[in-house]
Amino acid sequence: MASNYFYDNDAFRYSRAINTLALAGVCAVLLMAFVWQIAFNELPCPLCLLQRLAFVMVGVGLLLNIRFGPSPLHYGMVIISALAGAFASGRQVLLHIAPGDAGYGSPFLGLHFYTWALLLFVAFLVYCGFMLMLDRRSADHANPRRCSRTAGAVMWLFFLLVLANMVSTLLECGFGPCADDPVAYLWLSLGS
Amino acid sequence: MIMMLPFLTGMLTVWFGIRGQRRMCLSLWFITLLIFAAWCQVHMTDPLGFSL
Numbered sequence: 101m102a103s104n105y106f107y108d109n110d111a112f113r114y115s116r117a118i119n120t121l122a123l124a125g126v127c128a129v130l131l132m133a134f135v136w137q138i139a140f141n142e143l144p145c146p147l148c149l150l151q152r153l154a155f156v157m158v159g160v161g162l163l164l165n166i167r168f169g170p171s172p173l174h175y176g177m178v179i180i181s182a183l184a185g186a187f188a189s190g191r192q193v194l195l196h197i198a199p200g201d202a203g204y205g206s207p208f209l210g211l212h213f214y215t216w217a218l219l220l221f222v223a224f225l226v227y228c229g230f231m232l233m234l235d236r237r238s239a240d241h242a243n244p245r246r247c248s249r250t251a252g253a254v255m256w257l258f259f260l261l262v263l264a265n266m267v268s269t270l271l272e273c274g275f276g277p278c279a280d281d282p283v284a285y286l287w288l289s290l291g292s
Numbered sequence: 293m294i295m296m297l298p299f300l301t302g303m304l305t306v307w308f309g310i311r312g313q314r315r316m317c318l319s320l321w322f323i324t325l326l327i328f329a330a331w332c333q334v335h336m337t338d339p340l341g342f343s344l
Contacts (some may be wrong), residue, residue: 146335156302160321163309191336218313244312259306273295
């Protein structure tokens, strides 16, 4: 039945495919930030790390949509996480908005990373609005479902990127706070 | 404050999500959110250089 196409138990696959794409987008953001950090030796500031963390929290909501099927609970997690991220990135935009301020780090395609982050968090809010309309008849399922290989690969990539961020933050800051304007990895410079 | 702590809880959150343990995943996500809010209190309460 065409009218029930999206709402059959099995037919949430389109929603799950879209959520898999969105999670792949989160992975791309985390990967890009990581590549930039290593290639240009630009260490993330505490606010930058908080924005990465907000992307991780957004990704968790998307991951649950893939693993358990779409649910308003999971979209709520994405919305709260995106708002948290917009709060952190908006604060950093305001910190550097004054005329003459060069900003933190080098820009990418004309915008600094925290400005891109703010735009992406707003995009995730819009995404949730549309997906809640698309999945309006979805029910909450507490039992995990089988995932496609592609979805599984994206979820494990996401896990590895979060793990890499934890190790990187550990190297940069140790078991303490990070410097506001970090110039070296704390644990890598201990021996020198 | 331990900057890597929310990444540790975040990593565990993702792990439990992938393993299909949603209750643990939700609990850890909420703990991560609380740590995020606490770290915001530390890093985002300095006055800005201009008046809004």
